[in-house]
Amino acid sequence: SLLYKATPDDVRLIMIDPKMLELSVYEGIPHLLAPVVTDMKLAANALNWCVGEMEKRYRLMSAVGVRNLAGFNQKIRDAEAKEKKIGNPFSLTPDDPEPLSTLPLIVVVIDELADLMMVAGKKIEELIARLAQKARAAGIHLILATQRPSVDVITGLIKANVPTRIAFQVSSKIDSRTILDQMGAESLLGQGDMLFLPPGTGYPQRVHGAFVADEEVHRIVEYLKQFGEPQYEEGILDGPAADGATQDLFGDAPDAEADPLYDEAVAFVVRTRRASISSVQRQLRIGYNRAARLVEQMEAAGLVSSMGINGSREVLVPAAAD
Numbered sequence: 001s002l003l004y005k006a007t008p009d010d011v012r013l014i015m016i017d018p019k020m021l022e023l024s025v026y027e028g029i030p031h032l033l034a035p036v037v038t039d040m041k042l043a044a045n046a047l048n049w050c051v052g053e054m055e056k057r058y059r060l061m062s063a064v065g066v067r068n069l070a071g072f073n074q075k076i077r078d079a080e081a082k083e084k085k086i087g088n089p090f091s092l093t094p095d096d097p098e099p100l101s102t103l104p105l106i107v108v109v110i111d112e113l114a115d116l117m118m119v120a121g122k123k124i125e126e127l128i129a130r131l132a133q134k135a136r137a138a139g140i141h142l143i144l145a146t147q148r149p150s151v152d153v154i155t156g157l158i159k160a161n162v163p164t165r166i167a168f169q170v171s172s173k174i175d176s177r178t179i180l181d182q183m184g185a186e187s188l189l190g191q192g193d194m195l196f197l198p199p200g201t202g203y204p205q206r207v208h209g210a211f212v213a214d215e216e217v218h219r220i221v222e223y224l225k226q227f228g229e230p231q232y233e234e235g236i237l238d239g240p241a242a243d244g245a246t247q248d249l250f251g252d253a254p255d256a257e258a259d260p261l262y263d264e265a266v267a268f269v270v271r272t273r274r275a276s277i278s279s280v281q282r283q284l285r286i287g288y289n290r291a292a293r294l295v296e297q298m299e300a301a302g303l304v305s306s307m308g309i310n311g312s313r314e315v316l317v318p319a320a321a322d
Helices: 040-064 069-081 113-134 156-161 173-180 214-225 262-272 277-284 288-300
Strands: 011-016 105-110 140-144 165-167 193-197 205-208
Touching: 011 040, 040 069, 040 105, 040 113, 040 140, 105 113, 113 140, 113 156, 165 173, 262 277, 262 288, 277 288
Parallel strands: 011 105, 105 140
Antiparallel strands: 165 193, 193 205
């Protein structure tokens, strides 16, 4: 239904499909931000990228002076209607910043959450909770599905941050309570019969879902492919792989260059010629430990000197030409 209603300029999708059957049929449509993810070790990288994109959008909206993505896009469109441009406040060329453009909504679809939780449970749980808590205003939304509604899959942290829920027919009252916090789903009839629990209410609505045949899915996919190849975003799946070790959200990974803010931190240090941890912390609005890791990685890469006697560092790379 999203593909019928929205263009790739309006909505972009990240699809995570452990079963390699349900969502893989959408491979190649122009709405995709990355190829359909079937390797669960790469799924953590995709969610990590979403967290970085969320923070980037929040800083951008704060600088422009709007409260959500709809307000941001409206401000951009109003400026374009007046033949004006709003410059990027974080441009690497502040004297001649590139103009901002509207940002699409991002929808992350996870088909089988249980498999994902088995591979990288704690890390995935934290990433999903963080996105569910904050990402709505930044235009990033989650759709989570599982056939096994047990408490080790739908944890308390995930439930507390996902207010909208849908339950199809389940086998027991316990499963119904896990999803909806109340009984009822065990009495559904199947064949698309569902209970929909909207946010802000404790009373589910009984709804009947539409049946979508495989032929219809293939038809719309082939139709959309005619409009061009998907423009994949670089780096979504290239983060540190979650190899079973529980890593800190923002890089207890061995390489801080995997941090989505590393490039922005380097650009700030090169532009201002200030390599202090506190200045990076203030500019990017991040914690001290994360800023320290970024500066230490710059030192390891030879961009800044080691700390001097007075605690200052020298920027070793030349300033960008005016």
